[in-house]
Amino acid sequence: MFSFEKQTRTPIAMILSLSAKVLATPLVILMTLASAAQAESVLRRANDLSFGGSESLDPISANRFYEVNDLIYSRLIRQDVDGRPAPELAQTWTANATATEWTLTLLPGVTFHDGSAFDAADVKFTLERVKDPALESPVTDVLGFIEAVDVIDPLTARIRLSTPHAGLPLLLMDYRVRMLPEGAAAPYGVGTGPFKLDSFDPESTTILSANTAYWEGAPKLDKIEFTAIPDSEARNQAMLGGQIDYNGLTRDQEPLYAGNPDFTVQSYPAGGWFGIAFQSNQPPLDDPRIRKALRIAVDRAEMLALMTGEGNGIVSCDTPVMASDPFRANLDCPQDIAGAKALLAQAGYPDGIDIEVFTADLEPGMVQYAEVYQQQVAKAGIRVKLTVAPSDGYWDDIWLQKNAVTSWSQRPADQFLNEAYRSGGAWNESHFANATFDALLDQARATLDIDKARALYVQAQEILFNEGGTLIAYQENGRRVMTSRVTGIAPQDEDYIRWHLVGMAE
C-alpha cells in the first residue's frame, strides 16, 4: 500500500536519499544473488579451453571435454584405490577360457538423464562405435580389437574380441569409455552420471545440475559450473581471488597457498611423466648398449627432486606404468656412471658420445627436464647438444623423428606398453622393436590369471629398462587446490573422485 506524504525534505537531502537508493539497489540484488548462490550449493571450476572451443561431449572424441564428461557419463568398470577393476555400471564380468569373449552383467534400474533405462543395447552401441572410422577416435587404438557386442538380455552383454585379451576390464576403465544411450548423436550430453547438462558453452560457461536420480544416490552439490579460463596463471589468480573453488596446481603455484586456511592443497600419486625418446632405429642408437648407457647415467632421484621438489613423485626405471597400477615393475636403478661409460666403451665410444636432444617450451618443465639430463649425463661422457625447437609443430615435426623430450599422461599398463612400445605402433616414439617384448604382451593379454599376467608385464618392462629407447626418470604427483569449504575429495587422482559425494560446507 502506498501513501503520499507531504514533501518536507530539502533538495540536497532528496538527492542524497535518491543516490543512496540508486546505489543500494544493485547491492541488494547482489546480496540476494549471493544468498541464492549460498542456498544453492554450487562448485565453481575452470576449464582450460585446451581444444580452443571445439571441446566435445562425445567421450571418445579426440577433443573430449574430459572434466565435464567425467561428471555426466559413467563407465562400465572403474578402478578401485589399488588400481584394480571395480564395478560401475557393470556388476560382474567373466571371460571364456581363451579370453576371447567377455560377458558383463549390468546394474539394474539405472536411467539416463532423459529418463530412458540403461541396458545392454547401450553397451553394444557405445563399444561398437569405438571402431567407427568416421569418428577418428584415439580409443580405436585401445579397444579396436572388440569385434562385436551381443545383447544376451537387457542386463547381459557379451563382448567378442578379435584377439584374446585377459585385460579387457582394465581397458574398460579408460577415462574415455563412457556409456552413451543407444543412437546418441552430436552434440551428445545425455549420460547416467551424477550431473546433468544444463547449458554447454566451452568458451564461456558450462553449467551442470545434480542428477537426483543418480544410481549411487543424489549428489550433495546442486550445481557445478565451468568457466573457460585458458591461461594457467589466470586460473590460479581466479582461485586466489575466490572466483573458482577447485583447480589444478603447478609446483610453482603451490607455495602461494601455503598456510592459508581458506584453501586446501592436495598432492596425490599420479602417472604422468616427461621422458626423452631416443630413436632406437637410427645409428648409433640402434645399439641397445648405447641406449642403456644414455638412461643409466641419469640420477633419477635427483632429477625428481630438481623437477618436482621433494616427495612429489616416484622414481621410475623407464617404465611408463604408474605406481598404483598392479602391473608395474618396481625395479631399482640408481645412477651408474661407471656402467654407462663401460657400455659406451663396449659399443665403440670409449671417449664418450655426442647426441642431440630436442625439446620445446610446450609445458612448464619440458626444457628444464632436458637441461637436467644434459648436466647429469655429462659425467658419463655423454655430450648433449640441446635444441629448443619451436613449440608450434613440435609434435608433428620433431616428435617420433628425433631424440625428443616427450610428455604423457597416465593410462593402464597394457594400453601404455602397446601404444608406446610395441613394434610398429603409431605412437611408438622411440621406434623400439623387440619381438620378445611383443610376444610377452600378447601372452599377458591371453593370461587370465592376474598374477601370471603381472609376471609377464613385469618381464616386458624389464626388457624396456635393459634395451628400451625411452628415458622415464619419474612419475610426478598431481596437485590440486580447493577452497576449504569443499568436502568429499580425498588426495587421489581425479579419476577416483566420487562427485556425488562432493559437497560445500556452510
Added chain:
Amino acid sequence: MRGARPLAVPQVLHDVLAQRSGRIGFVIVCLHLSVAVAAPMIAPQDPAHQDAAAMLQSPSLAHWFGTDRLGRDVFSRTLLGGREAMLIATLATVIAMAWGSALGILAALIGGRTDAIVMRFVDAMMSIPWILMVMLFVAALGSSSVALVPVLGFSYGLSVVYLARAATLDFVTRDFVVAAQIRGHSRWSIAATELLPNVQDSLAVQGAMQWSWILLAVSSLSFLGMGVAPPTPDWGQMIADARGIMQRAPWALIWPMLALSSLVIGMNLAVDAWARATGVERNRRVPGA
C-alpha cells in the same frame, strides 16, 4: 672527400664523455663489456651446476644473487648471461650495417627503377613484424646461435637500407658527386669514397642503436625458447625460467632483468649523447614497436 670528417674514435669518445648522460651510458656499457669478457674468470661457480639441495635459495654469502629452480647460482649465471647475446648482436649488427648501408647508398645513387624496386622490396619485408619474420627463419633454419646471426643481420638490415638511402639522397646531387661521375668513377667507387664518408656518422649512430635492439631481440628469442640454447646461460632464458616463480623467488628474475635493461639503457644514453654531438637525428623508434 667533401665536407666530411673521418670517423675518429677519440673524437667520438670525447664528444660522448663531454655530456653527463653520455658518461653514465659509457660507464654502464664498459662495465658490461668488461664483465662479459672477464666472466669466465670471475664467476664464482659453474653456472650450469644443478643442486637439488639448494633450489630457490634466497641471496646468501654462498649465493650472492640466490639460486634458481634447479639450484644454479644466479650470480654466476647473470655474469655470464650476456656474453652469447652480445656476441650474436655484434656479429648481426656488422652484417645488418654492411648489407643495409651498401644497398641503401647504391639505391640512392642509381635511382630510377632500381631504387624503386629495392625500396618496394624493403617496404614489403618491413611490413612483416620483425619477430614474426625471425620466428619464420628460426623455424626453418633452427635456433642455433649460428643461424641467428644471419637471420637477425638480414632482418635488422632492412631499416638500415632506409636510413642509408635517406642520408645518401642529401648528397647524390651535390657537385662533388656529379664531378666524380663525370670523371668516370664507378658507382662502387663513388659510393665508397664520396658518399660513405658523408653518411658515416648517421650510420655509426644507427649501428650502435641496432646493436642494442638486436641484443633485445636475441634476449626476446631466448625468452621464447628460440635463442641461446642451454646450458649456456642467457638473460632472456633466465627471465623465462623465473617468470613462473617471481612471487616465490624474485631474485631469479630481477638480476637478469636488471642486467639486460641496464645494458640497453646504457647503450641508449651513450648513443643519444653521440648523436647530439654529431648532430645526427637518430631514429628513436624501435623497429616493429
